[in-house]
Amino acid sequence: MTKNQLDYIAEIASASSIGYANMLADKLAKLILEGKLEANSMLPNENEMCKLLSVGRSTIREAYKVLDTMGYITRTKTGTNINDVHSLAIKGSFQTSLKLTDLEELVEFILLLEPKAAYYAALRATDEELVEIKKYLDECANYNGDIKVLEKANRLFHEKIRHASHNKVLVSAIAASFGAFEEFIVKPVYKEDKESIDFLNQCIVEHQELFDAILEKDASRAQEISELHLRADVRFSS
Template structure:
């Protein structure tokens, strides 16, 4: 199935082709995607409505999240992801659990490559969402993860965070595999909390470098 302009632009933002602050020009996008300007215009309007893009004068740029928005996003993410893990512990099939375990083994190959690890991390979390077997929760988590694309860097870029994140993933999957609903929920919420803490430290270090520069 051919992807529409909206999906292609959204994937480009999620994949880091367009980062927060980047200007999106209708004519350039149409040429790049090989489509007419009308579907691109409609896609940009839709993304603006969803707060993925924001106005800068007459131009549209990829939105960025301030500190308060970031904190709010992580609060919602921790609650919804925790619920997904709890439901996965109850409803996940043996096949889904095997897939999660295989993902962790495969993701070890990406240690040292934060961008690849970030993509693998998104796939892992999406698999837990699906294992919850709750379509409404999957839908809401899709919105949350779309907003996560507005973060310019990944917390997995922090020293040692990749190894720690995989260990946390392992604890989450073990709880799901054992049907331990409360433990799965707690492990995933702790994982999100640690990711948020790491991101705050990265941001603080970045601001310190800027002020010193």
């Protein structure tokens, strides 16, 4: 391992000195993803890492265990090897793919999944789930200018629709990837200027149309409205 790579590791000492193995693992994972710790190089052994970061061996051991589970490193009798995370993504590591993806790819991914969740919700939603969806639809419509109320109600409205799809893999995939989409596409919409308010009011109209399609079990229409709704968010935020 080069001096520059050791310097990168030393910079995270302040974060790891508290003894949080998961935090240390996250910091090391970030360095690996950024290429600052190069693929196929060896991480320092436990004793060297303890000295470098001023933490106990149990912290290093647990952090390495987390990275091993994530597929970022391979631990052998001869040392701890850094894996090629880009190859991991190609081979099907979903979490690694999410960390390496750019916003355009993420938008494409959400546009594939979210409308499909609406499609299945129209076919599978129970009466109880329809009541829940309607509850948050009404909260959106009655936000009375309180942007925070609308933001929360909107999030729950869409979450309830996803769960009503009764497809655990679909729900999990959206949940795992939606954080970044929400941060860069959805949240910027919630402003108090006139243009944003007009857009948000139009979104509420689309919510009603989406709910009506689900209520009428019109799966194709629900999917279409959901996709148009998402694309409008993307256009407004870009």
